[in-house]
Amino acid sequence: MxxxxxxxxxxxxxxxxxxxxxxxxxxxxxxxxxxxxxxxxGECSYWACMPSKALLRPAAALDEARQVPGVAGAVTGSLDVSAVLATRDSFAAQWDxxxxxxxxxxxxxxxxxxxxxxxxxxxxxxxxxxxxxxxxxxxxxxxxxxxxxAALPDLPGIDGAEPWTNRRGTSAEQVPGRLAVVGGGPVGVELATAWQSLGSEVTMLVRDDGLLSRMEPFVGEEVHRALSDAGTEVRLGVSVTEVRRPQPDGEMTLTLDDGGRLVCDEVLFATGRxxxxxxxxxxxxxxxxxxxxxxxxxxxxxxxxxxxxxxxxxxxxxxxxxxxxxxxxxxxxxxxxxxxxxxxxxxxxxxxxxxxxxDHDAVPQVVFSHPEAASVGLTAREAEQRGVNARAVDFDLGSVAGAAVHADGYRGRARMIVDEDRQVVVGVTFVGPGVAELLHAASIAVAAEVPIERLWHAVPAFPTMSEIWLRLLETYRG
The missing domain is CATH 3.50.50.60 (FAD/NAD(P)-binding domain)
Incomplete structure (x- = not known):
């Protein structure tokens, strides 16, 4: 027909x-x-954005509760893994x-x-x-x-190993005992965070010399520290050269370019698209x-x-x-x-x-790791590569009153990139718990090319973490 x-x-x-x-x-x-x-x-609804955030949110909420005085003592249990996976399934509409x-x-x-x-x-x-x-x-x-x-690398043994990509990484029905995550970008970081929180022994194998290498360097450093503190092993500057899984559903062995080997139950490749x-x-x-x-x-x-x-x-x-x-x-x-x-x-x-x-000048992105990483516009390195006469302004996000209320011992950092010639903000980066909700204000500032002098009249409410804007502007003025 x-x-x-x-x-x-x-x-x-x-x-x-x-x-x-x-x-x-x-x-x-x-x-x-x-x-x-x-x-x-599409991908977002069933194998990416929604199910991954459903996997990540429970651990983030538990971690935040444990950092609030008066609440921490009331948190006595651990994550209900079956409930987390069931909630994930509901956010993916049961793949219907x-x-x-x-x-x-x-x-x-x-x-x-x-x-x-x-x-x-x-x-x-x-x-x-x-x-x-x-x-x-x-x-x-x-x-x-x-x-x-997902783009899988051309490695000996990978075809028969049935590796995970983001699709299995967001839809798996059971928590693997030992999970290797290959790649240190947003997908690798988020899924390593999620499965570690659900009980996997996670090892990250990252070819670069840092995590989240497309963001400001301090972002990867903070996320690396937090992953390590949570129990994830992060190995930098290492690549997989071979994957072997002799028996279906059995353990597999990854051969590394430094001569080492890693035995795991599942391997997730987050190595590009x-x-x-x-x-x-x-x-x-x-x-x-x-x-x-x-x-x-x-x-x-x-x-x-x-x-x-x-x-x-x-x-x-x-x-x-x-x-x-x-x-x-x-x-x-x-x-x-x-x-x-x-x-x-x-x-x-x-x-x-x-x-x-x-697409060129004001792309916002959030990595829902613990802590969260959020950025819009240019990094300091990108501004330099474009020939922008830029100045980077940094401030300790944890010293803002709203952050102290948010959590005991709050750790975070903010950076604002200013085009000195045009006197506008061309990039902003945050890292810390809850910073995803700071990002849209930054996106407006960058996309609208709001003059620095006008930003002084956008008054942040007290005590919120949005006061970071005032601190960045004060630091810029000196």
């Missing part, structure tokens, strides 16, 4: 990015179809996407379950689970929102399958003639974060709608409705 369907916009991928794009397109009156080969809701499909239907878009592939300009062929072949045609745009998948573009028909529009899709700031793929193809979210490699992909979806939808309606785009406006400028 081969049916022909015509829509204004066709979206490949019904994760958070695809859902947001189709929602905004429908709100503007365009017809839309969204195609998904797995679960509507019917609620997400219902929401897509409520927008007026058509949800098409099956594997979609490009088949030339503006055309998508979908093979449904029932074996039906549908051909969808777009009047205005096709948006590739297929996301990314790859685009899910290898089997979506890119070759039919003269693009290389399996690669990242480069876009302009309206999220349009410039290599494709006619201007109808967009790549939104992880697939464009601009900022591999769910919230940033959703932001891109809103920008892309606005650009698609404007072009469909013949409205001039505000392409010369860096912070206008049709430019994803935050």
């Amino acid at each position: 081969d049916g022909m369907d015509l829509f204004d916009v066709i979206v490949l991928g019904a994760g958070p990015v695809g859902e947001n794009l189709v929602d905004r397109a429908r709100a503007a009156g365009l017809s839309a179809a969204v195609v998904e080969s797995e679960l509507a809701g 996407d019917s609620g997400q499909v219902d929401w897509i239907d409520s927008t007026g878009a058509e949800f098409v379950r099956g594997h979609g592939r490009l088949d030339g300009p503006r055309r998508v062929v979908v093979e449904t689970p029932e074996g039906v072949r549908r051909t969808l045609t777009a009047r205005h745009a096709v948006a590739v929102c297929t996301g990314s998948a 790859r685009p899910r573009t290898d089997d979506i028909g890119l070759e039919t529009v003269d693009l290389q399958p399996g690669g990242w899709l480069e876009t302009d700031d309206t999220l349009r793929v410039g290599e494709v003639s006619g201007g109808w193809l967009y790549a939104v979210g992880d697939v464009n490699h601009r900022a591999l974060l769910t919230h940033q992909g959703k932001y891109q979806a809103r920008i892309a939808a606005a650009a698609i709608v404007a072009r469909a309606q013949g409205v001039p785009l505000l392409e010369d406006d860096r912070w206008g409705a049709h430019a994803a400028t935050a």
Whole structure:
């Protein structure tokens, strides 16, 4: 069977990015179809953001309670592992996407379950689970929102070892006795934190000389200290060269480049991501399958003639974060709608409705480790690499009154990067318990390019940790 369907916009991928794009397109009156080969809701809903935070929150709450005078003595038990895993399952909707499909239907878009592939300009062929072949045609745009998948290294023995990636790392039904985590980025740090808190003996194997190496160096140092204090062994400057698991479900042996070996029950590789573009028909529009899709700031793929193809979210490699992909979806939808309606785009406006400028200058990120790490904009090193005349301003977050109330012995640090020529904040980094909720104020300051002198008039309430802003400004003025 081969049916022909015509829509204004066709979206490949019904994760958070695809859902947001189709929602905004429908709100503007365009017809839309969204195609998904797995679960509507995508990686974030079932194997990343939501289940990982559900695993991390109980241990963080317990740790915080133990640091509050008058409460610490009342905390006598330990985590209920089965309850934590059950709560995780509920946040992942038991891996049932019917609620997400219902929401897509409520927008007026058509949800098409099956594997979609490009088949030339503006055309998508979908093979449904029932074996039906549908051909969808777009009047205005096709948006590739297929996301990314874990990239496993090419190591001897890895194929037969059945290693964990973020998917098993967020959905495993049992706590492994000994877990090796390969990689020191956000995924590795968060999942090492989660499984250690649930009872695993965790060893981290990190090729770099520090954790969270893309953030300010002091962030990795604080997180490293806390992981070690909690019982996780962190080995820096070491790589895995071989993985052996002689028996299915048996223990495995990791060979390391320093000549050592590590025996564990499971190994989780958090060593990067790859685009899910290898089997979506890119070759039919003269693009290389399996690669990242480069876009302009309206999220349009410039290599494709006619201007109808967009790549939104992880697939464009601009900022591999769910919230940033959703932001891109809103920008892309606005650009698609404007072009469909013949409205001039505000392409010369860096912070206008049709430019994803935050991808370059104001990307916020939180690592939900214990302590939390949060940043937006540039680090000191990135500012130097861009040639910005920048000054880094540091302050001990633990000395702020709100932090002292938050927890006994609070440890934390804040850094503000100021562009001295323009007198605006271009980057902010926090590390410490509860700092995730400080980040949006920093994102506003960076994205709005608020002048330093104006920030003096944004008065932080006392006693909150937001007083760190006043302390940073005082330190800057000297």
